[in-house]
Amino acid sequence: MKIVVCIKQVPDTTDVRIDPETRTLVREGVESITNPFDEYAVEEALLIKEKYGGEVHVITMGPPQAIEVLKNALAVGADHVYLLSDKAFAGSDTWATAYTLAHAVEKIGHVDLVICGKQAIDGDTAQVGPGVATQLSIPQLTYVSKVREANLENKRIVVERMLEDGKEIAESSLPALITVVKDINEPRLPSLLGIKKAAKAEIPTLTASDLAVDKSKCGLEGSPTEVVRVFTPEPRGDGEVLKGELNETIPLLAEKLMEAKVIK
Amino acid sequence: MARLLIDEEACTGCGACVEECPFGALEMKGDMVMVNEKCTFCGACIDVCPVEALSLEKEAKEAEGIDISEYKDVWVFIEHKGEKIANVSLELLGEGKKLANALGCKLCGMLMGDGVDHCAQEAIKYGADMVYLTESPVLNEYRTDSYAAGAVLLIKKYKPDIVIFGATTQGRDFAGTVATTIYTGLTADCTGLDIDSETKLLKQTRPAFGGNIMATILCQKRRPQMATVRPKVFAMPERDDSRTGEIVREQLPMSEDQVRTKILDFSQVAETVNLVDAEIIVSGGRGLGGPENFAVIRELANVLGGAVGASRAAVDAGWMPYEHQVGQTGRTVRPKIYIACGISGAIQHQAGMKTSDIIVAINKDPEAPIFKIATYGIVADLFQAVPMLIQEFKKRLGK
Numbered sequence A: 001m002k003i004v005v006c007i008k009q010v011p012d013t014t015d016v017r018i019d020p021e022t023r024t025l026v027r028e029g030v031e032s033i034t035n036p037f038d039e040y041a042v043e044e045a046l047l048i049k050e051k052y053g054g055e056v057h058v059i060t061m062g063p064p065q066a067i068e069v070l071k072n073a074l075a076v077g078a079d080h081v082y083l084l085s086d087k088a089f090a091g092s093d094t095w096a097t098a099y100t101l102a103h104a105v106e107k108i109g110h111v112d113l114v115i116c117g118k119q120a121i122d123g124d125t126a127q128v129g130p131g132v133a134t135q136l137s138i139p140q141l142t143y144v145s146k147v148r149e150a151n152l153e154n155k156r157i158v159v160e161r162m163l164e165d166g167k168e169i170a171e172s173s174l175p176a177l178i179t180v181v182k183d184i185n186e187p188r189l190p191s192l193l194g195i196k197k198a199a200k201a202e203i204p205t206l207t208a209s210d211l212a213v214d215k216s217k218c219g220l221e222g223s224p225t226e227v228v229r230v231f232t233p234e235p236r237g238d239g240e241v242l243k244g245e246l247n248e249t250i251p252l253l254a255e256k257l258m259e260a261k262v263i264k
Numbered sequence B: 001m002a003r004l005l006i007d008e009e010a011c012t013g014c015g016a017c018v019e020e021c022p023f024g025a026l027e028m029k030g031d032m033v034m035v036n037e038k039c040t041f042c043g044a045c046i047d048v049c050p051v052e053a054l055s056l057e058k059e060a061k062e063a064e065g066i067d068i069s070e071y072k073d074v075w076v077f078i079e080h081k082g083e084k085i086a087n088v089s090l091e092l093l094g095e096g097k098k099l100a101n102a103l104g105c106k107l108c109g110m111l112m113g114d115g116v117d118h119c120a121q122e123a124i125k126y127g128a129d130m131v132y133l134t135e136s137p138v139l140n141e142y143r144t145d146s147y148a149a150g151a152v153l154l155i156k157k158y159k160p161d162i163v164i165f166g167a168t169t170q171g172r173d174f175a176g177t178v179a180t181t182i183y184t185g186l187t188a189d190c191t192g193l194d195i196d197s198e199t200k201l202l203k204q205t206r207p208a209f210g211g212n213i214m215a216t217i218l219c220q221k222r223r224p225q226m227a228t229v230r231p232k233v234f235a236m237p238e239r240d241d242s243r244t245g246e247i248v249r250e251q252l253p254m255s256e257d258q259v260r261t262k263i264l265d266f267s268q269v270a271e272t273v274n275l276v277d278a279e280i281i282v283s284g285g286r287g288l289g290g291p292e293n294f295a296v297i298r299e300l301a302n303v304l305g306g307a308v309g310a311s312r313a314a315v316d317a318g319w320m321p322y323e324h325q326v327g328q329t330g331r332t333v334r335p336k337i338y339i340a341c342g343i344s345g346a347i348q349h350q351a352g353m354k355t356s357d358i359i360v361a362i363n364k365d366p367e368a369p370i371f372k373i374a375t376y377g378i379v380a381d382l383f384q385a386v387p388m389l390i391q392e393f394k395k396r397l398g399k
Helices: A036-052 A064-076 A094-108 A128-136 A192-200 A246-259 B016-020 B044-048 B087-103 B117-125 B144-158 B169-182 B291-304 B312-316 B347-353 B382-397
Strands: A002-007 A009-011 A032-034 A055-061 A080-084 A113-117 A140-151 A156-163 A166-173 A176-180 A226-231 B003-006 B026-029 B032-035 B054-057 B074-077 B107-113 B130-135 B162-166 B186-190 B192-195 B202-208 B213-218 B225-229 B246-251 B261-268 B280-284 B307-310 B337-341 B358-363 B376-379
Touching: A002 A036, A002 A064, A002 A094, A002 A128, A009 A064, A032 A036, A032 A064, A036 A055, A036 A064, A036 A113, A036 A140, A036 A176, A055 A064, A055 A094, A064 A080, A064 A192, A080 A094, A094 A128, A094 B169, A094 B186, A113 A128, A128 A140, A128 A176, A128 B169, A140 A166, A140 B169, A156 A176, A156 B169, A226 B044, A246 B358, A246 B376, A246 B382, B003 B032, B016 B026, B016 B044, B044 B054, B074 B087, B074 B169, B087 B107, B087 B162, B087 B192, B087 B225, B107 B117, B107 B144, B117 B130, B130 B144, B144 B169, B144 B246, B162 B169, B169 B186, B169 B225, B186 B202, B202 B225, B280 B291, B291 B307, B291 B337, B291 B382, B307 B312, B337 B347, B358 B382
Parallel strands: A002 A055, A002 A113, A055 A080, A113 A176, A140 A176, B074 B107, B074 B162, B107 B130, B130 B246, B162 B225, B186 B225, B280 B307, B280 B337, B337 B358, B358 B376
Antiparallel strands: A009 A032, A140 A156, A156 A166, A166 B261, A226 B213, B003 B054, B026 B032, B192 B202, B202 B213
């Protein structure tokens, strides 16, 4: 089973705060991390490889420092990693990102399964996974909470999908793309040997010409959408802490909630 | 390729742009600002520069044979489960009407299914002037392949200017595929949609970075302009039974063996109300101390007719199943009332609930961050306060 996992480096939003004076994002000391959903994607690839055999390739698109997330993937056991980096890729929206990632999957070649996290925590779009599947003309199964079976002999994958109102069991032919939710597994920690190996690894960079992409479909130029304004949201109005004994505050709270006219 | 240009003569090194940049792409080098490779060309820095030293150089995009003037009308994807239209689709009909009025065009439903005329009629009663309907047995239940093929067929033939979808699991799965196939822009999870009075473009505003910044996005050169919107962002419109409208039908030339995914089974979640549709959510966190104590959370939810949520801490501890997790790595919810019990309110939890209309925080730590965003806060032991609240509501509701 040849598996490609698409991962993204994101700012750790735990650290993201708003400066109360300027109402802008405070970026100082904000660490970059692997998108949490992508860690589940890498782990699932490793579990499938352990069960069925095969190899795990991990790709990320980003600036040169994004190799950090690839090193993490190597440290936990990915077989091959590639950085997709080129000035032509800068400013990509989800369309252009999916276009570029799909070219990298094709370049790796003969891929049976592509795994993505369900979304990235910085953009929260959940659009790149379906975009990559569509660019590759392979079926997609999104919001996967369990891979029941991934059978290369009859080219079939069976998964559980987490929907709003329940669990769907779905199957598709292989090759396919799945996006995974947090519940799917427990990502392993890197081994000491893995960390050493990752530290020494030379990470190959694939550029626009390596991927044979049409540059007019990459980066800002290839992106149908453009951000025209960025601003900080209005803060929520100052809340009210109800003061006093519970036998006073509880009826007061109930009164205020009844006023919203949703409690019947 | 685009570039952020810095006028070295004009730059005074004031650093205003460095603070404004949401991506950490600007740095001070001596008394000059420098741009690094993190720049996404969002343009946030340009407006704050007091000396207009920053500008964006963009290469003109080729129109690639798209005649934008051919595209007209506002479409709403009508999501349904056979019987009933999803509430979010009705909400979008309400908002779509405003957009259609601003543009002076028609509001249309885009419907896929097999024997779903009642849904088409329902969409018209909620504001659609007409409904484009693709019919086929392969559209009996939602699968990406068949639905995307049905939508692409309609969009290519009838050329809508705008198409909006509910940001449900289905809408997100589906819209991403359609936009990629058509090669047009798609903006996820919009919380604001407006028509620019001059350019007539759809201004799509959405949160990013867990709601810490907002971005307004345009799709200038490609059509349709597509966006997804989460449930409950827009108000439900009034139903008007006197409304009538045309239904335009298309057949989908697709057979079952061309659909690459099959649904084998579906099981409903155990709790009766799902979090995304719930008007009221009562959530518990680390302060609950153990799984058995969720009984008190469930009881309050039952009395109020709400759903039960949980923080990541409670889910990771194994007290509640993952389906109940609210927050960045769980579900994003937007109820009318969100009651957080024993939840400190880390930024990741806030990312999943801070757009709720009313937030109530019950926590014994007065320093808990949840109080900063709470509409009403009570600093108390939840094991005292919540049972009292249950009794109070039982009394008021006669339960």
